[in-house]
Amino acid sequence: MTEFIIISLIKIAVVFFILLTVIAYLSIFERKILGWIQMRPGPNRVGPWGLLQPLADGIKFLFKEDLVPAAVDKVTFILAPMVAMIPALMTYAVIPFGSEIELFGRTIPLHITSINVGLLYVFALTSIGVYGIVLAGWSSNNKYSLLGGLRSSAQMISYELALALSIVGVLLQAGTLDLQQIVANQAGTFKIAGIPVLPRWHIFWFQPLGFIIFLVSANAELNRIPFDLPEAEAELVAGYHTEYSSMKFAMFYMAEYANMITASAIATTLFLGGWRGPFVDQVPILSVIYFTLKVCIFIFFFIWLRGTMPRFRYDQLMNLGWRVLLPLAFLNIFISATISLFVS
Amino acid sequence: MEKALFLILAAVCAVAALNVVLQRNPLYSALSLIATLCSLAAIFITLQAQFIAAIQVVVYAGAIMVLFVFVIMLLNVTTAERTIDRHRYLKFLAIPFAGLLITEVFYVITRFPQAQMPTGAIGTTESIGVYLFNQYLLPFEVTSILILMAMVGAMVLARREEKGK
Amino acid sequence: MVPISWYLALSAILFTIGVVGVFVKQNAISIFMCIELMLNAVNLTLVTFSSFFNEVSGQLFVFIVMTVAAAEAAVGLAIIISIFRNRESINVDEANILKL
Numbered sequence A: 001m002t003e004f005i006i007i008s009l010i011k012i013a014v015v016f017f018i019l020l021t022v023i024a025y026l027s028i029f030e031r032k033i034l035g036w037i038q039m040r041p042g043p044n045r046v047g048p049w050g051l052l053q054p055l056a057d058g059i060k061f062l063f064k065e066d067l068v069p070a071a072v073d074k075v076t077f078i079l080a081p082m083v084a085m086i087p088a089l090m091t092y093a094v095i096p097f098g099s100e101i102e103l104f105g106r107t108i109p110l111h112i113t114s115i116n117v118g119l120l121y122v123f124a125l126t127s128i129g130v131y132g133i134v135l136a137g138w139s140s141n142n143k144y145s146l147l148g149g150l151r152s153s154a155q156m157i158s159y160e161l162a163l164a165l166s167i168v169g170v171l172l173q174a175g176t177l178d179l180q181q182i183v184a185n186q187a188g189t190f191k192i193a194g195i196p197v198l199p200r201w202h203i204f205w206f207q208p209l210g211f212i213i214f215l216v217s218a219n220a221e222l223n224r225i226p227f228d229l230p231e232a233e234a235e236l237v238a239g240y241h242t243e244y245s246s247m248k249f250a251m252f253y254m255a256e257y258a259n260m261i262t263a264s265a266i267a268t269t270l271f272l273g274g275w276r277g278p279f280v281d282q283v284p285i286l287s288v289i290y291f292t293l294k295v296c297i298f299i300f301f302f303i304w305l306r307g308t309m310p311r312f313r314y315d316q317l318m319n320l321g322w323r324v325l326l327p328l329a330f331l332n333i334f335i336s337a338t339i340s341l342f343v344s
Numbered sequence B: 001m002e003k004a005l006f007l008i009l010a011a012v013c014a015v016a017a018l019n020v021v022l023q024r025n026p027l028y029s030a031l032s033l034i035a036t037l038c039s040l041a042a043i044f045i046t047l048q049a050q051f052i053a054a055i056q057v058v059v060y061a062g063a064i065m066v067l068f069v070f071v072i073m074l075l076n077v078t079t080a081e082r083t084i085d086r087h088r089y090l091k092f093l094a095i096p097f098a099g100l101l102i103t104e105v106f107y108v109i110t111r112f113p114q115a116q117m118p119t120g121a122i123g124t125t126e127s128i129g130v131y132l133f134n135q136y137l138l139p140f141e142v143t144s145i146l147i148l149m150a151m152v153g154a155m156v157l158a159r160r161e162e163k164g165k
Numbered sequence C: 001m002v003p004i005s006w007y008l009a010l011s012a013i014l015f016t017i018g019v020v021g022v023f024v025k026q027n028a029i030s031i032f033m034c035i036e037l038m039l040n041a042v043n044l045t046l047v048t049f050s051s052f053f054n055e056v057s058g059q060l061f062v063f064i065v066m067t068v069a070a071a072e073a074a075v076g077l078a079i080i081i082s083i084f085r086n087r088e089s090i091n092v093d094e095a096n097i098l099k100l
Helices: A002-037 A053-063 A073-093 A118-141 A144-166 A168-173 A181-182 A208-221 A248-270 A285-308 A316-342 B001-021 B028-045 B048-073 B088-110 B125-134 B138-157 C006-025 C029-051 C057-087
Strands: A101-102 A107-110 A189-192 A195-199
Touching: A002 A073, A002 A107, A002 A248, A002 A285, A002 A316, A053 A189, A073 A118, A073 A248, A073 B028, A101 A118, A107 B138, A118 A144, A118 A181, A118 A285, A118 B028, A144 A168, A144 A208, A144 A316, A144 B048, A168 A181, A168 A208, A168 A316, A168 C006, A181 A248, A189 C006, A208 A248, A208 A285, A208 B125, A248 A285, A285 C057, A316 C006, B001 B028, B001 B088, B001 C006, B001 C029, B028 C006, B048 B125, B088 C006, B125 B138, C006 C029, C029 C057
Parallel strands: none
Antiparallel strands: A101 A107, A189 A195
């Protein structure tokens, strides 16, 4: 029992440490990649190629003056960044980072825990994350924040529906909510004349539509361009985090990046086979490398989309969520159920 | 160990529930209710009802309470001063009657026969799904009609009247 | 092991707090939230009995209760919004005459 607790604590510490570093460096990568898309170098003054920029940003956030405006609702104002940050970090408890490794004579699976309602747990935490934005917008006692907060939460709860329905196809195919089992269901390859052609990932069989709906809905849930009307700099000053400074703003910032990495990790696990790849059984450490590569592909896709597309107007956004994605998600469930019936 | 965990969760739950009643500002009541719901979800997990715990957070804390919070913000409900004085005696009567209710309930439950420990085979999504679609199919379908009625009713009631009607 | 009476005691405490809240509060939305508290207390009792006696029907009933609570919250809040539009206040103590 104590061994289990100690191993879990070590895993949590490692994941937490790696996650915070990755979030910090994600900010510099986003700015560099956006810079290259826009034909400029991005931050390159602090350290070689700008790699010490997150350190400079962190020190700046720590030393900035933490302003709490006089007319805000103090309890909710201070609570909101915490409510945004904590669920964003809690989702990493169920994500499978790799297969098992052998350390000191013990076989340690590379996930913090494996609960049998894993995917519902992730959606539960995403639903709680909406409160951070709503409370931040309302407590700031500021028209722009309130509008930004209300728009953002309306957008998030609208696209939560399409997000949850788009993965029902995956659940029909895998037959379980447990993320480890879903990865295990994507083992093997499709063979033509004995030569492996395609891996048996869910994106190829039979969830391409679900994958597209998931990507679009995840983009909307993350409040990223093209769905970032709540933080639209040109229209709403800075949306719901206008009145926040220093560490509280840093918490919103980190929560957004943590959510982005979570969405990429869930997309990888559900559709791209998680940590699966060639030669994972022989060399287990390759599983972590494959997982990281696939998550990086999705993160690059999100950043690429940010640099390329214009922003949706609010009514276009709602139209897309309710009138296009929701019926498509239902169609996907219908198709998946039919194929499931004929396959098994 | 499990008793300590349950006592901590129950203390958080009871204190948050008390806060729902004691707060004058309805937004703080709503936040306390969210804390109560999440701690109840944790207690459901100790009872090995994982699906119900996840559903509690997704539906209750994540959707119903968002509705409450939106309505509170939309109506801009703030702390109102107590204007009607003749109901003030109700507050003082409430505590003894609550004490009476609690005493009766405690009397009943401490005379309950001991039951065996939870085994955990029935809390999974799969077992609930099997029962929901086989024995309890009719309540499931009727519930969907109920939700349809509630949606239509809410939309009709909350709609603004058109000018000139 | 946690004895069953502890869970039932917590459920009783939550229910009583909900009942007291319904009587004491004068804001319609706060009364509504205390009703939700009572529903959750009953949910806890149902889940407790379901898992201690290895019966799944308790948890199914909780599923249906949650759905009904969602429907009731939606309609109830719509009614409260309509009352607010007519009276400019949701104080239930002041809404004691039929005339607006």
